[in-house]
Amino acid sequence: MEVKIVRENEEVVVSFIGRLDTPASQEIAPQVNELVADAGNTIILDCTELSYISSSGLRIFLTLRKAAAEKGGKVIVRNISNEIRSVFMMTGFLNLFEIQ
Amino acid sequence: MTKQAGRNIKALWLVIIAALTLEGTALVQLHFSQKGIRNEASMRAKVQLTATQNRIMDIVNQTEAAVRNNIWIAQWCMEYPDSMVRVCQRLVADNPVVAGSTVAMVPGYLRHRPLFAPYVFRDASDSLRILSLATPEYDYPNQEWFTEPIKLGDGYWSEPYVDEGGGEMLMTTFSVPIMDAKGKTAAVITADISLEWLTELLGRTRIFPHSYCTMVSRSGEVMLNTAGPETVSMDDDYVFEAVVERTGWKMSITIPKADIFGSLRSIGALVAILQLLGLLMIIYMLRSFIKGQNKFMELDQKQERMEGELHVARGIQMSMVPKVFPAFPERFDLDMAADIVPAKEVGGDLYDFFIRDEKLFFCIGDVSGKGVPASLVMAVTRTSFRNLSAREDSPGRIVTAMNDSLSAMNESSMFVTLFLGVLNLTDGRLRYCNAGHNPPRALTDSIHPLPVEANLPLGIMGGFEFKEQSVDLQYDDALFLYTDGLTEAENAAHEQFGEERMDEVLCVRKSAEGHLENIKQKVSEFVGDAPQSDDLTILFIHYLPATHRLVLHNKIEEIALLPDFIGKTVAASKLNPDCEDSLNLAIEEAVSNVIMYAYPEGTDGIVNLDAAVSEKGVTFTITDTGKAFDPTAKAEVDISAGVDERPIGGLGIHLVRKIMDSVRYERIAGKNILYLTKNY
Numbered sequence: 001m002e003v004k005i006v007r008e009n010e011e012v013v014v015s016f017i018g019r020l021d022t023p024a025s026q027e028i029a030p031q032v033n034e035l036v037a038d039a040g041n042t043i044i045l046d047c048t049e050l051s052y053i054s055s056s057g058l059r060i061f062l063t064l065r066k067a068a069a070e071k072g073g074k075v076i077v078r079n080i081s082n083e084i085r086s087v088f089m090m091t092g093f094l095n096l097f098e099i100q
Numbered sequence: 101m102t103k104q105a106g107r108n109i110k111a112l113w114l115v116i117i118a119a120l121t122l123e124g125t126a127l128v129q130l131h132f133s134q135k136g137i138r139n140e141a142s143m144r145a146k147v148q149l150t151a152t153q154n155r156i157m158d159i160v161n162q163t164e165a166a167v168r169n170n171i172w173i174a175q176w177c178m179e180y181p182d183s184m185v186r187v188c189q190r191l192v193a194d195n196p197v198v199a200g201s202t203v204a205m206v207p208g209y210l211r212h213r214p215l216f217a218p219y220v221f222r223d224a225s226d227s228l229r230i231l232s233l234a235t236p237e238y239d240y241p242n243q244e245w246f247t248e249p250i251k252l253g254d255g256y257w258s259e260p261y262v263d264e265g266g267g268e269m270l271m272t273t274f275s276v277p278i279m280d281a282k283g284k285t286a287a288v289i290t291a292d293i294s295l296e297w298l299t300e301l302l303g304r305t306r307i308f309p310h311s312y313c314t315m316v317s318r319s320g321e322v323m324l325n326t327a328g329p330e331t332v333s334m335d336d337d338y339v340f341e342a343v344v345e346r347t348g349w350k351m352s353i354t355i356p357k358a359d360i361f362g363s364l365r366s367i368g369a370l371v372a373i374l375q376l377l378g379l380l381m382i383i384y385m386l387r388s389f390i391k392g393q394n395k396f397m398e399l400d401q402k403q404e405r406m407e408g409e410l411h412v413a414r415g416i417q418m419s420m421v422p423k424v425f426p427a428f429p430e431r432f433d434l435d436m437a438a439d440i441v442p443a444k445e446v447g448g449d450l451y452d453f454f455i456r457d458e459k460l461f462f463c464i465g466d467v468s469g470k471g472v473p474a475s476l477v478m479a480v481t482r483t484s485f486r487n488l489s490a491r492e493d494s495p496g497r498i499v500t501a502m503n504d505s506l507s508a509m510n511e512s513s514m515f516v517t518l519f520l521g522v523l524n525l526t527d528g529r530l531r532y533c534n535a536g537h538n539p540p541r542a543l544t545d546s547i548h549p550l551p552v553e554a555n556l557p558l559g560i561m562g563g564f565e566f567k568e569q570s571v572d573l574q575y576d577d578a579l580f581l582y583t584d585g586l587t588e589a590e591n592a593a594h595e596q597f598g599e600e601r602m603d604e605v606l607c608v609r610k611s612a613e614g615h616l617e618n619i620k621q622k623v624s625e626f627v628g629d630a631p632q633s634d635d636l637t638i639l640f641i642h643y644l645p646a647t648h649r650l651v652l653h654n655k656i657e658e659i660a661l662l663p664d665f666i667g668k669t670v671a672a673s674k675l676n677p678d679c680e681d682s683l684n685l686a687i688e689e690a691v692s693n694v695i696m697y698a699y700p701e702g703t704d705g706i707v708n709l710d711a712a713v714s715e716k717g718v719t720f721t722i723t724d725t726g727k728a729f730d731p732t733a734k735a736e737v738d739i740s741a742g743v744d745e746r747p748i749g750g751l752g753i754h755l756v757r758k759i760m761d762s763v764r765y766e767r768i769a770g771k772n773i774l775y776l777t778k779n780y
Contacts, residue, residue, distance in 0.1 A: 021659055021660070022659050023656045023657050023659050052685070054685060054688050054692070055689055055752040055754075055755055056692070058751055059748050059749070059751065062748055063748065065743055066746070069743045083681045086682065087682075087755070090739075090758040091739055091751055091754065091755065092739025092740055092741075095740070096742075096743055096746065
């Protein structure tokens, strides 16, 4: 699992590469938690190369979404696969995030 | 022994109290009887006295009347003394009671006859004779019968006396003075009466064998005594007295005490003898009762000992069958439980099982009858099952051989119903043979009796060919074997538990042990306080073949091993390969939960993940030995909630529920077992 964070102007683009399973989520959690500071701006979660997500990964997404809601920012999920879309559907995440 | 001594003392007290009661009753009875008899005796005596008195008074009255009736004649012919003889003659002749009579002139009343007293009396030949009493020797003016009436001026009864002249008879004389016209005493008229009839009268009045009468004159002289010469008067004799009017005679009846109470005494003796007999009988009865009780106690002890021995026999019997569950803790493909709920009496139920060459050999049976013989046959049956199954795989041949050996030695014509199965654990093929036993329940998609050939019970006929059958068990299929002690368990109203109730209980999916406990509880609730008459035996076999197993340690990195394992499982099944990711997600959620929370931090723990592919679908079983945790008990998360209301956690189990078709949790023998099934 690899996470790339790129800051451009008012936007932060976070790219997830590989499987975001439970151990991976634990691994990247500190990195992503730093992004809470950027929650006032727009955070784009790029899932183009994300092949798998577990509930712990979803929790990371939700944490950011809650911070944004608090700080008036925005979280956009970009390019999710059908598999991840179905997970989003099952968990009601489709209603919580702006999906691009 | 002390118990017995206590009983003896008790018995002694009983005898003493019985004796006292009897004696008391007798005394009370005696007292009242005595009183009654005394009253009765006194009454009889009084009646007798009154009757005798009346008879005497009759005579006295007759005599007095006879004399008084002649006074006026005597007065009338006072001037002619010679006619006095006539008066006397008339008096004697007219009154048979009168033996003699005189009219004796007061000396000097007649001028020319200073003494004049003609006496008329009846002689021995009943003719009247005349005698003159006016002799110097007799000196009648000084006789009592002459002086007393004159003194009294009225009739006088003389003291009784013995008449020396006329036959030594006891006599008495009634004399009345005669006044002349001037009121001067002129003469005395008398009537003698014999008292012989008194002797006769009183002699007749013998009211008790030894009672006697006495008659005493005014002066206390004994006139009469009917007592025999042998009679001895005692101080405690009862004496009843009466006085005859006018004569002043005192009459008495004496009754010896012995006479009055003689009959009572003999009755008393009889009662005493009867009482003694009764007492002896009580003692005898008590003795035999105590003896009987002692015997009974001995019998009781004997029976207790025998029961104790039977319990030992039962213990030995029970030690023969596998009782520790899980029976094969190292195996995950079998979940078994079995139990015999024994009736009070040692019965002949049995079950047994063992694994040889990846085959489960099992049987359940019921020996006809109860007690030690049944238990022995049960032991023999079980041994023969073990011995024959050690070499033979075919249930039909095993049962045929068991039947032959049991029939050969069966002299007590006991028989055994038996179901014997051999389950191949590698492919789920169950071969079985039924010898007259109730068909087991198969728990597959439905609950139904396993189709069985009836065959024959064991031990009835040697040489019988037992037919064998077979069926393929799938993952999660189960067999429920039982003896009729279950379906025929009766409640107080004599209703039987029955197959319907049994099937109802089996409907609920549970682990083998769960089923066992559940059905035992349901039966016990149904039966209530009614005594259990037959052994109740249950054998439950749950087939859970492990097609794949992944053993994981409680480290989160181990999650990385899941995709490969799940990929292989999906490939082996008829599941769509597209669902591999979602299946992985569900399993990961469940497993990571266990890895992170089941064991205390810093300790090593194992999580077993079994995947079983069947014709219906795929079942994953996650087993751990950590702390009890039921993920299915967690509340459903609300996925329609907004961002602010959404909780961070709870998504994992939600996903598991969403992805899998069935999620079932059980806690068995310190294990958390989570069954996750995905159907095709």
